[in-house]
Amino acid sequence: MKSRNMTAIGLAAVVASAVLLSAASGPGAAPRQTRSAAGPELDRKVQAFLDANARGWRDMNVPEADGRILYDLVLENKYTRALEIGTSTGHSGIWIAWALSKTGGRLVTVEIDGGRYREAVANFREAGLDPWIDARLADAHELVPALAGPFDFVFCDADKDWYKNYFVAVLPKLTVGGAFVAHNVSRRMRRGGWGSGDFVEHVLSLPFMETTFREDSWSGISVSVKRADK
Numbered sequence: 438m439k440s441r442n443m444t445a446i447g448l449a450a451v452v453a454s455a456v457l458l459s460a461a462s463g464p465g466a467a468p469r470q471t472r473s474a475a476g477p478e479l480d481r482k483v484q485a486f487l488d489a490n491a492r493g494w495r496d497m498n499v500p501e502a503d504g505r506i507l508y509d510l511v512l513e514n515k516y517t518r519a520l521e522i523g524t525s526t527g528h529s530g531i532w533i534a535w536a537l538s539k540t541g542g543r544l545v546t547v548e549i550d551g552g553r554y555r556e557a558v559a560n561f562r563e564a565g566l567d568p569w570i571d572a573r574l575a576d577a578h579e580l581v582p583a584l585a586g587p588f589d590f591v592f593c594d595a596d597k598d599w600y601k602n603y604f605v606a607v608l609p610k611l612t613v614g615g616a617f618v619a620h621n622v623s624r625r626m627r628r629g630g631w632g633s634g635d636f637v638e639h640v641l642s643l644p645f646m647e648t649t650f651r652e653d654s655w656s657g658i659s660v661s662v663k664r665a666d667k
């Protein structure tokens with residue numbers, strides 16, 4: 438009798454873990470790895486990775502200064518539910534996820550190019566940050582509207598002429614107090630026809646979005662904080 442009960446308990450445990458694992462595999466699901474490495478040991482690992490690769494980012498990645506801006510934004514505002522549109526090989530994702538490892542958050546990041554996606558996944562693992570990152574190989578035009586959210590930090594760094602569409606798709610899932618952060622929105626780039634101009638014009642027209650521009654970023658970073666639902 439006792440052993441039959443034990444078998445039943447064992448079976449129940451297996452079924453429960455299977456349900457938990459399958460629930461964790463849909464869009465917006467939590468990463469499966471444990472997050473036990475956060476702390477000084479992780480800091481050393483990430484810093485060593487960044488130092489070793491400081492001159493090696495060649496795939497349209499943000500410069501280190503912009504990575505630091507993203508890191509500070511997440512940490513200072515204690516953001517925990519982050520989305521990145523345009524992973525490339527993972528430089529900005531590493532800065533964002535490093536901050537999230539301290540706030541107890543996680544990052545969903547989307548890339549359409551298979552080669553860059555695979556390199557990013559390898560980089561996330563080497564930096565020790567893969568437990569905080571859910572990397573998706575997908576067309577963000579389709580995935581972003583399909584993600585459940587909510588998000589309190591969105592970093593937009595993919596196809597510039599689609600920024601406004603990404604913003605419109607994400608806005609209902611952005612928490613009040615959350616930020617939509619866009620890269621390559623400097624006046625010079627907007628004038629040069631980079632395509633982010635209609636996004637900037639749109640976000641500036643919304644009274645419930647408070648937008649500031651980071652002058653310390655050469656490419657231009659806009660930070661649009663949602664102050665109310667509408």
Ligand SMILES: C[S@@+](CC[C@H](N)C(=O)[O-])C[C@H]1O[C@@H](n2cnc3c(N)ncnc32)[C@H](O)[C@@H]1O
Pocket residue numbers: 496497498499522523524525526527528529530547548549550553575576577578594595596
């Ligand atoms: C400027 S790079 C991103 C750099 C990255 N944020 C970093 O700093 O490491 C833009 C990336 O967006 C990707 N991209 C462009 N259109 C996309 C789409 N529709 N869906 C997903 N990714 C896309 C490109 O393949 C490219 O790797």
